[in-house]
Amino acid sequence: MHQDELEKALALLSLQLPVNREQLEQTRRDLLATWHPHRYANLTNNPKRYMQMYKKGESMTKEIQKAYELVVRWLDSQKNEG
Numbered sequence: 001m002h003q004d005e006l007e008k009a010l011a012l013l014s015l016q017l018p019v020n021r022e023q024l025e026q027t028r029r030d031l032l033a034t035w036h037p038h039r040y041a042n043l044t045n046n047p048k049r050y051m052q053m054y055k056k057g058e059s060m061t062k063e064i065q066k067a068y069e070l071v072v073r074w075l076d077s078q079k080n081e082g
Helices: 003-012 021-035 037-041 047-081
Strands: none
Touching: 003 047, 021 037, 021 047, 037 047
16 A cells, blocks of 8 residues: 555545544544435435536545545554554
């Protein structure tokens, strides 16, 4: 894992090192609740805008999940080294 990947993941999650598993879990839950496609899309009545916002919400939830998984792998690797 490259340091820049970790930094991007942490930035997406609005976290900084040192980070622990509890912080990571809470941040992930908060962000997924914020960006949930249905919740995010319900901010408009315009069908075209709805789909744009729904897709943005879907995209963000995937990015959040990828960032979360990357940081989990990094935390696990740190635990194994220490």
